[in-house]
Amino acid sequence: MTPSITTFRWVPPFARGHVRDIRARWAFEETGVAYHVDLVESAKTPEHRAFQPFGQVPTYRDDTVELFESGAIVLHIARQAPGLLPADPPGRARAEQWVIAALNSVEPFVTDLVTVDLFQADKPWSSTRRPAVVEALRARLGDLAAALGDKTFLDDAFSAGDLIMACVLRSVPRNEILAAYPTLLAYLDRCTARPAFRKALADQLALYAPADKRAEVTA
Structure with missing residues (x-):
């Protein structure tokens, strides 16, 4: 089927x-x-x-x-x-590692911001909590930017890890937050410019x- x-x-x-x-x-x-x-x-x-x-x-x-x-x-x-996965076992393992990292180590911080900005923006605690949420997200993005460095993708070539990471980063406000990390912004634009x-x-x-x-x- x-x-x-x-x-x-x-x-x-x-x-x-x-x-x-x-x-x-x-x-x-x-x-x-x-x-x-x-x-x-x-x-x-x-x-x-x-x-x-x-x-x-x-x-x-x-x-x-x-x-x-x-x-x-x-x-x-x-x-x-x-x-989406390298042919060599070490490369495949690293690509799968980045899928898990995107979902477990980055996305929860993005989701926290989406929650306070959108889904629970009307709650009285939302605006009070937002600065701490932004600070935590910025720290995590700094870690990711350091790991990416000057590489085109997270590993040797575009992989499933980049696909998931780019999807996560698309939910980060570009001007307010992501623009402070030019390498991540350029990385996201490279990924989302792909015809697929x-x-x-x-x-x-x-x-x-x-x-x-x-x-x-x-x-």
């Missing part, structure tokens, strides 16, 4: 381009693997939770496995076809036009 992923049929404008099926889409495009997208209205239904216990997207299916969690999905795709990312982004954004049009008609 053609591999398939799930994602939302519609999301509000602020989330567009950032729903995590973009990670799987990008991996498919980098490896040249055809895929199918199944659309869901909600990830909180019993049917979806039976597959994804936390009520999130994306999920993944192929002939051999059913998966959830975007990092696991990207690594599975990368292992099926060349393009541009195609994945365009395909995700194209999902929402029909739903927007229906909303205009019924308004």
Whole structure:
């Protein structure tokens, strides 16, 4: 069967381009693997939770496995076809290391900022907590910038680790925070200039036009 992923049929404008099926889409495009997208209205239904216990997207299916969690999905795709993991075992291990680092050592700090700025911005403690959240994120970005140094990518060539790291960095405010780390900003722009990312982004954004049009008609 053609591999398939799930994602939302519609999301509000602020989330567009950032729903995590973009990670799987990008991996498919980098490896040249055809895929199918199944659309869901909600990830909180019993049917979806039976597959994804936390009520999130994306999920993944192929002939051999059913998966959830975007990092696991990207690594599975990368292992099926060349393009995102080096051929040599040490290189593969380092690429997988950076996938895990992006998800565990960087993304939680980004998520904290998104939470105070967006999802819980109306809470009385949000503005008070924000300076500490920004300070912690800046420290972690400084660590990442030092690790990247003057390299083009995190290791010898673009890999699944760069794909996930770039997806994480896309949620960092560019002017307020990321611009203070020119090497990271340039790195992010190199990653997202790749044709595979541009195609994945365009395909995700194209999902929402029909739903927007229906909303205009019924308004």
